[in-house]
Amino acid sequence: MERKTIDLEQGWDYMQTGITKLKRILEGLNEPAFDSEQYMMLYTTIYNMCTQKPPHDYSQQLYDKYREAFEEYINSTVLPALREKHDEFMLRELFKRWSNHKVMVRWLSRFFYYLDRYFIARRSLPPLNEVGLTCFRDLVYNELHSKVKQAVIALVDKEREGEQIDRALLKNVLDIYVEIGMGQMERYEEDFESFMLQDTSSYYSRKASSWIQEDSCPDYMLKSEECLKKERERVAHYLHSSSEPKLVEKVQHELLVVFASQLLEKEHSGCRALLRDDKVDDLSRMYRLYHKILRGLEPVANIFKQHVTAEGNALVQQAEDTATNQVANTASVQEQVLIRKVIELHDKYMVYVTECFQNHTLFHKALKEAFEIFCNKTVAGSSSAELLATFCDNILKKGGSEKLSDEAIEDMLEKVVKLLAYISDKDLFAEFYRKKLARRLLFDRSANDDHERSILTKLKQQCGGQFTSKMEGMVTDLTLARENQNSFEDYLGSNPAANPGIDLTVTVLTTGFWPSYKSFDINLPSEMIKCVEVFKGFYETKTKHRKLTWIYSLGTCHINGKFDQKAIELIVSTYQAAVLLLFNTTDKLSYTEILAQLNLSHEDLVRLLHSLSCAKYKILLKEPNTKTVSQNDAFEFNSKFTDRMRRIKIPLPPVDERKKVVEDVDKDRRYAIDAAIVRIMKSRKVLGHQQLVSECVEQLSRMFKPDIKAIKKRMEDLITRDYLERDKENPNMFRYLA
Template sequence: MSSQKKRNFQIEAFKHRVVVDPKYAEKTWKVLEHAIHEIYNHNASGLSFEELYRNAYNMVLHKFGERLYSGLVSTMTSHIKEMAKSIEAAQGGLFLEELNRKWTDHNKALQMVRDILMYMDRTFIPSTRKTPVHELGLNLWRDNVIHTSKIQMRLRDTLLDLVQRERTGEVINRGLMRNIINMLIDLGCSVYQEDFEKPFIEVSGGFYCGESQQFIECCDCGDYLKKAERRLNEEIERVSHYLDAKSEAKITNVVEKEMIENHMHRLVHKDNSGLVNMLVNDKYEDLGRMYSLFRRVPNGLSIIREVMTSHIRDTGKLLVTDPERLKDPVDFVQRLLDEKDKHDKIITLAFNNDKAFQNALNSSFEYFINLNSRSPEFISLFVDDKLRKGLKGVSEEEIEVVLDKVMMLFRYLQEKDVFEKYYKQHLAKRLLSGKTASDDAERSLIVKLKTECGYQFTSKLEGMFTDMKTSEDTMQGFSASLGAEISESPTLAVQVLTTGSWPTQSTATCNLPLEILGVCDKFRQYYLGTHTGRRLTWQTNMGTADLKATFGKGQKHELNVSTYQMCILMLFNSTDRLSYKEIEQATEIPASDLKRCLQSLACVKGKNVLRKDPMSMDIAEDDAFFFNDKFTSKFYRVKIGTVVAQKESEPEKQETRQRVEEDRKPQVEAAIVRIMKSRRVLDHNNVVAEVTKQLQPRFLPNPVVIKKRIESLIEREFLERDKVDRKLYRYLA
């Protein structure tokens, strides 16, 4: 195999330079210049774009890019200046149309020129850092048309005039406006902003300042808000039709400031139409409009909230301090519930369920409900009214709704323990007299109270229900033990109440008739025989009795009376006439109760089974009473209630308050001990603050009471004072 010598190849440059026609650049440019003229003169159909592109390509390739670029600038500038003259010459409404037409022509021409010079755009221009063809065309249009002295101000004024005319109700050519605005945007953000947006915002501020001043003088609050809302929506719509989207925030800010923010104090306080008027008259639509407009401006909602809070507090204060309203506790609470429902509905329908408004409503109710120290008692009386038997046409579902609303009022109470005290008394009366609407409703409320306040709050209430059930079982056993004797003696129904679970009752008793004493003794023997280590005390002030009575013409009735009334009536089995003093001595019923019982028996029309001499509504100690043998009633069974004030009398109120204060003492002491046990050492102010915080769910303890309880605990050596700092307490383990 013969070896082959390796050869090295070398490429060398041409020995002779390629000579380009010295007039090549000018000849080629003339061809391209002619084409640009034809394009701007709308004669582009006869041009060969492929050939033109090749010519431009070759000029750049042969280093004549600079000539090509400078020729483009001068040619395009001359055509644009011609267009500017045409635009300047356009009169009136034709001005914008001519501007739009020439702008469209320039854009089309620019696109074709850019296609022809694409190679220059991609290579020569980036390398020499010149302006690209399209951008160059826009800049030349900006400088030679838009920013000329004869067009710039005229264009701005024409556009602002069209906006003004549209605001006053004229129909304008929105399509033309959109094209012109888009032209300004295409020329650059700064052009749009400086030549249109800034003056537009400035003029709008003046327009809305004047218009709002005019409206505020002649319109009521509701109408003003409608106009403001309409103007705001118009501006938002205007932006969507022909302005830059970024202008929306700026123009809406102008409307908000001039029409709402600058007048919001005057609007909410407008006589006969402001916020209070809207709240009073449930103007949900106007309130909703005010809320949606005011939320757009700083502090707008807080102004509405402050005025609403002030109004609710003033209204509520009048409600809870009006002596007329206090005469009827049930009506008092119903008005509170109506007021709450009213404002809840406003917040839901008009204020978008705003939590801040709901909190303001709650704090307002808490403020004025606690202005009246009798609110806990009245709320309990309202519940008592709803849960007693005889409520016609009220379903259990409706009672449940009412109880939920009552629980809302209960949450506002600072003295929940006072409510508990009254509620226990009223529940006891309902259970013992059998006047409760339904056990389910009663238990439902106790569940709600337990959820709200915990087991401690309701344990005694639940104990009362347990006693009622146990008493039923006890009575069945007692009846069985009597056997045949049962028909010979009065029928007895006993409720055995556990001391501590039921309200503390006065120990005052009365002298029961002999017939009743006999069966009472039998029950005592039976009960103590089956339960060891217990003691029974008869609460005669809480019982009822059914008596059979025969009147003058042999007319028979069954009288449903209290135990005290039974004791009085049975005295008349052996005599026809008794004085007040004789009745008092025979029965030993406390004077206040005796007078009320006698009033019920002798002074109430249709229930007067006794007659009184002299006849009057008041009971005096020298009055005489007779059996009324002429008594008649269309009913066989006649219920005789006891004349009693629905709410407590002042002495009773004082007594209840005293019992509440006594019950609070151990609770305050327990809280102090709990705190000191965990903290060991604490100063006086912090003890008061923490005790208040712990007990707040039940009541607001008085700092003076806390101080007294601390003193008591120091005396009993649970705490001691620091030897140096007297305000510092130490826990003694």
């Protein structure tokens, strides 16, 4: 049975009834919904009109009429309704009309579905859904988007001023910008976002200009943080998520970048004041605000560095002033106080770096540079390397001024080693430390072996194995020396004939590990000579190939002094003992006689005689009775001497070792520079002067800051010793001579 042909007008009239019914439903009039039969009839009508044989295939005409249906509805109903409303009311109407329009597109595209499947696919035409949305865009959106944008921005600004607005409405309206783009963000970005960002800039620019005048730095930062938080909320509630980085960047720029220097430099509340008054929360806020801004933290780190440097310099100056005004003894205490204060300063600002500034590398660098500035200053003639070594000595020796628990000592040593990282003359520290370590070990002044080993481990981690190898050797040496002494005592026990009649303890050390000491060929008293011979005999039974060098200046003796009132045990150095034992055979001796009998230098003898006749304990009487020793003096045993103690220690006046240590270090540095130059030239063969100097500085800077003049001097020396030669054509080039 042949299907009856439907002509265009008749078919469209039927479709028109369906479209009118749909419009009435959308307008909210009392119209029942489509039932399935009506829907099927409308769909079938389109289907039939598109599948009739030409010339009755009305696909193209229906496609056009589909568009016209939207255009007619928009022009007759939608636009008039929108044009008569303004501001928020217009936005509500727009959202309602857009929602209705989407419903209309959905229904009509279902009625005309057959077009979508075949006709449109074959002709590559825009699909029905797109045609429907395009109608709204061309007729409604293009006319109104500018007014809509202004209305939305006005509402956003109202909200910024604290008024309540309908956020859901804004979200719905802004979604239109996104949906109209049909998968592209251009409409949203060009027609709304760019204007909104511009408005944001000018809004916050106005705010910042007044806040920077009225508010303190902490208040300004609080407001800025609050604004940024609210703008992020704005994005979450109604703006598109892609706007967040752009919006935040604008707010940051206006509030934090434009006025950065004014804000940070505010006189009574800027970054310096916050550091001075320990405003930890405000500093953390400053970090949070500025770390997201490109190079935003650099000025903060600079101020931090200047502040720490100023505090450190003040401590150094304070110690310098105190040292100038006080006597030598309290000055050294002041210097120890300085090191403790510097450690406290480091602890304090390290907490700032880790907590306020979240361990940011810029602040670690600032702290390091600040400490390097004032940690390398001298105080009352002492370098910081020496002060640090003395501070360690105080902690580690028995009866030091630091009374600390084991944990506190460990903690303090850890901090000292951290401070050492900032000191450029690490080799000078090593030499002073070694000298003091030697005294602690040899005179049994070390409070705890574990702490001695612990700090060496820490130093090794910080400065490398070469730095501590000699010191570790010293500690090990003492253990071996104790074993050696035990063997010696066993030897004496099994050879009674060899016993010298005096208790003798000998500490045998390895020359290479220990600081160098002067050794004199002093004429020892006969009692002591016997001891030396006995020990030599014992040592030769153990080894034939080692030579013993006796360092009498480090020895101690316990002597019984028989005075008129009572006998007193005197603890003296080997040299002092040698002087006193001369008086066993004679009552009175002149300076020159003592000098001849002992074979000592003038300088050493004056020190010895001064300690025995002019100091606290006058074991010898001097003629004439003056405070200084001269070469014409005569000395006799003071039999009337007495003391309430049964045992007394007679100290020798200390020798200032600083000069010798500095000389030793300078000598070592010359060797280190020579070695570095030869190492570099050996690998490079030919090198320019400037490059050689800079590579040399780089290699040596881990231990000390080499002086450029010293490097040049060493280069000249190596040329004379035929390690290097200058290039014939270019005197600034050096060649390595193998």
